[in-house]
Amino acid sequence: MSDNGYFHGEHGLADKWYPYQKSIKVPLIVHDPRLSENRRNIINDEFILNIDIAPSILASTGLTVPQRMQGVDFSDLYLEEKPVDWRKDFFYEHPYVTNEERIPSSEALVTHSEKYILWPHYDFEEFFDLVKDPFEVSNAINDRSSVRNVESMKKRFLELKENAK
Incomplete structure (x- = not known):
């Protein structure tokens, strides 16, 4: 088990701390004696x-x-053999600014198909369609086709952020 992934040049980044899939999507292996x-x-x-x-x-x-x-x-x-109703999204945050030029604070809402990212220190937003753009290369925050999804994601983002306090 690990709590983070690690960048080795992806997105031009190194280390951890970033809200991209490479850093936040980590495998988990479970051994449970109760498992048939x-x-x-x-x-x-x-x-x-x-x-x-x-x-x-x-x-x-x-x-x-x-x-x-x-x-x-x-x-x-x-x-369980049958599907379980489970979370459809989650709020991610890295609130600590360790170095404004290197690792700024970040927050995100992640779903299975989309991601909204806010970089509060820079007031900069990103939006990714994780199905079409799984490597998070093309920021679609200003794409006309994304407007509805972005607004919906921002609303949910604020709900989860408030609940995280």
């Missing part, structure tokens, strides 16, 4: 966040997950 033989080696593309790890471990041991704890037990995603 026919459910092993399944691949799931649902969004599991680092805040989901602790509740999942607690639940797997039979302990109660405290109400104040963020995150959700994700074990149903691999234990």
